[in-house]
Amino acid sequence: MxxxxxxxxxxxxxxxxxxxxxxxxxxxxxxxxxxxxxxxxxxxxxxxxxxxxxxxxxxxxxxxxxxxxxxxxxxxxxxxxxxxxxxxxxxxxxxxxxxxxxxxxxxxxxxxxxxxxxxxxxxxxxxxxxxxxxxxxxxxxxxxxxxxxxxxxxxxxxxxxxxxxxxxxxxxxxxxxxxxxxxxxxxxxxxxxxxxxxxxxxxxxxxxxxxxxxxxxxxxxxxxxxxxxxxxxxxxxxxxxEGSVQLRGLRYWPNPSVDTLYLEGLPASNSAWQARFYDGLGRLAKSTVVQNDQISLRDLISGHYYLVLHNENDQWAVIHLQKVE
The missing domain is CATH 3.40.50.1820 (Alpha/Beta hydrolase fold, catalytic domain)
Known part of the structure; x- marks a missing residue:
């Protein structure tokens, strides 16, 4: 040195x-x-x-x-x-x-x-x-x-x-x-x-x-x-x-959320939007799909999560979400 x-x-x-x-x-x-x-x-x-x-x-x-x-x-x-x-x-x-x-x-x-x-x-x-x-x-x-x-x-x-x-x-x-x-x-x-x-x-x-x-x-x-x-x-x-296209203009509410997260602005996709929740240390806590611009949170325990939305067209968004009871 x-x-x-x-x-x-x-x-x-x-x-x-x-x-x-x-x-x-x-x-x-x-x-x-x-x-x-x-x-x-x-x-x-x-x-x-x-x-x-x-x-x-x-x-x-x-x-x-x-x-x-x-x-x-x-x-x-x-x-x-x-x-x-x-x-x-x-x-x-x-x-x-x-x-x-x-x-x-x-x-x-x-x-x-x-x-x-x-x-x-x-x-x-x-x-x-x-x-x-x-x-x-x-x-x-x-x-x-x-x-x-x-x-x-x-x-x-x-x-x-x-x-x-x-x-x-x-x-x-x-x-x-x-x-x-x-x-x-x-x-x-x-x-x-x-x-x-x-x-x-x-x-x-x-x-x-x-x-x-x-x-x-x-x-x-x-x-x-x-x-x-x-x-x-x-x-x-x-x-x-890496290499995916980040979404702009996506809206989501409420945050903190109790049992349902609502989304607005997801582009149309030939396949369902995938939704994966990661805890604060990157561990996968839940994997599901977006249905009718909504995601159910009922089986998530309370805490802070990173929600990764992704589709087959390599479009994505990351949301920092708090789940509460």
Whole structure:
């Protein structure tokens, strides 16, 4: 890392068909590489990123390249914090993120078959790694189109809220927030405050996912469990819809909805419009068809969903919907 005059080992995960295909792939940059792939090098258990991605590939996922940066041990706190804390120090995060964008990413794009554009480039981390991932996507919105923010250490500094407010929305992104209710008492409220800050500066509800788990703890086992659905929400839906024609002028009501969603403006189609509901982590919750410009919601539990409408003519729309009782 020339910005900090330090060296870091980089781990690389390649999709199962990388050696036998000529395809290019999205790229996910991750921190704390020691904890992602191997129990022997982990702090307290690995994320099983390679096993999870291999399984998803076998189930039909298109595959992704993961570039993971080892943490610096004693330098970890400093490198993953963009500002210093009066009690803990830190503040090398700006230089660390510059290294990823200015040095590491150009090398990866030059030497691997990557989809190097913003919609296909993501960053993800947990704890302080969640904090620096959020900083990275806000600072470099033209570079990172997706960010997985797991159990972020937003307590470290209020400067992150001010930074989001002063920077604002500059590009379309997807940001997934995940935290457990068994973490610190400030974790979920802090994350909710950041979600609200992002909404206030112009990021839409469709760009943000917010998920909490009653059993979630500040632990590698929890992040291991939540990695696959978080990755899927960030990358999968955009892959399914890639190349389709987005609808304009579609109206829908009411939202929030109780038992029926009404639509107006769907173009005529030779086949029924397909409707798929995904929860906040990209998991399919319901699949049905539109009938008489209506969709029944009676078998959905209360919560927030992404409704994807799609027809055989490759026309589509995505609606952020709240189901209530």
């Amino acid at each position: 020339p910005q900090l005059n330090r060296n870091r080992k980089i781990w690389v995960y390649l999709p199962p068909d990388y050696a036998t295909s000529n395809r290019s792939y999205p790229v996910l940059y991750m921190h704390d590489a020691q904890n992602l792939f191997d129990d022997a090098t982990s702090f307290s258990g690995e994320w099983q990123v390679d096993e999870s991605l291999n399984r998803l590939f076998e189930e039909g996922d298109n595959g992704i390249i993961v570039i993971a940066i080892e943490n610096g041990g004693a330098d970890r706190l400093a490198e993953m914090t963009p500002w210093s804390n009066p009690s803990y120090g830190g503040g090398d995060g700006e230089a660390y993120v510059d290294f990823i964008v200015q040095n590491l990413k150009p090398y990866v794009d030059a030497n691997l078959r990557t989809l190097a554009d913003q919609p296909h480039t993501g960053i993800m981390g947990s704890s302080l790694g969640g904090l620096i991932s959020l900083y990275a996507i806000i600072r470099y919105q033209e570079v990172f189109g997706k960010a997985g923010i797991l159990s972020p250490s937003l307590w470290f500094t209020d400067d992150i809220y001010n930074f989001v407010t002063s920077t604002g929305k500059q590009a379309d992104v997807r940001i997934a927030f995940v935290a457990g209710e068994q973490e610190s008492s400030d974790m979920v409220p802090d994350m909710q405050a950041m979600y609200n800050t992002l909404r206030n500066v112009g990021f839409s509800a469709d760009e943000l996912s917010f998920a909490t788990d009653a059993d979630g703890q500040h632990s590698e086992w929890y992040w291991r469990r939540e990695f696959p659905p978080t990755y899927q929400w960030l990358f999968q839906t955009s892959t399914v819809l």
